[in-house]
Amino acid sequence: xxxxxxxxxxxxxxxxxxxxxxxxxxxxxxxxxxxxxxxxxxxxxxxxxxxxxxxxxxxxxxxxxxxxxxxxxxxxxxxxxxxxxxxxxxxxxxxxxxxxxxxxxxxxxxxxxxxxxxxxxxxxxxxxxxxxxxxxxxxxxxxxxxxxxxxxxxxxxxxxxxxxxxxxxxxxxxxxxxxxxxxxxxxxxxxxxxx
Numbered sequence: 001x002x003x004x005x006x007x008x009x010x011x012x013x014x015x016x017x018x019x020x021x022x023x024x025x026x027x028x029x030x031x032x033x034x035x036x037x038x039x040x041x042x043x044x045x046x047x048x049x050x051x052x053x054x055x056x057x058x059x060x061x062x063x064x065x066x067x068x069x070x071x072x073x074x075x076x077x078x079x080x081x082x083x084x085x086x087x088x089x090x091x092x093x094x095x096x097x098x099x100x101x102x103x104x105x106x107x108x109x110x111x112x113x114x115x116x117x118x119x120x121x122x123x124x125x126x127x128x129x130x131x132x133x134x135x136x137x138x139x140x141x142x143x144x145x146x147x148x149x150x151x152x153x154x155x156x157x158x159x160x161x162x163x164x165x166x167x168x169x170x171x172x173x174x175x176x177x178x179x180x181x182x183x184x185x186x187x188x189x190x191x192x193x194x195x
Contacts, residue, residue, distance in 0.1 A: 002042040002076055003028050008064070021065045042080075049089055056090075060139075060161075060183070062116070063095035063104075070100035078107035086111075094139050098129045105133050112136035114161065119144030123152075130158055137161055137180075142170060150178050165190070 009019045013033045020028065020039075028039050042061070049057060061077060063070040077093055080086065094114040095101050101113050114137035117126040123144075130138050130153075137159035140149065145162045153160045163183035165171050171182055171190045184190050 001025050002073065004040045004042060004045060019065070021069045046085060046089065058090045058092060058181070061091060061093045063093065063097060063100050067097055067099065070095060070097045071103055074100045074104035075107060078104055078111070081108040081111045092136055101133055114139045117141065117144060123149055127152065127156060131156065139163060142174070145174055145177060145179060147177055154178065
């Protein structure tokens with residue numbers, strides 16, 4: 001199974017040592033986060049989305065972990081895509097590891113991809129990568145969401161999504177700049193008119 005978890009290790013959210021990439025499915029299933037919640041497996045989330053019948057819901061699968069682990073994840077996601085497990089759902093795969101995204105593109109030519117950019121270094125390489133990937137979107141850090149960059153991404157025909165926005169005023173500002181969507185820790189706290 002593929003498991004959904006944001007952090008590189010369990011320390012912050014579960015208060016213990018370990019990580020997804022070195023833990024067995026049994027350990028991951030039994031793991032309880034602070035507050036008592038447990039991790040979700042990707043197949044559980046896909047079933048929930050199908051049951052909810054929310055065609056407007058976009059599932060962003062970010063490849064995380066060590067570079068070689070991300071290549072394994074890319075292969076597994078490609079196999080799921082080829083088996084039709086994402087059919088009827090809106091799924092985009094993103095990563096800072098553009099090598100893993102290129103591997104996924106070779107294995108699954110139609111899956112929507114989005115290179116991530118944290119705003120450090122030059123911007124032009126991320127555009128070159130998005131072009132080579134035939135990306136669906138470019139995902140930017142909030143601090144990197146400038147008018148010039150947003151316009152360049154749109155001009156190339158890609159969607160702009162910005163992470164992680166937890167300030168409603170910033171969400172409104174980004175919407176005014178033309179951002180297509182934001183990632184937020186608490187989407188319900190964001191103004192509905194912002195995006």
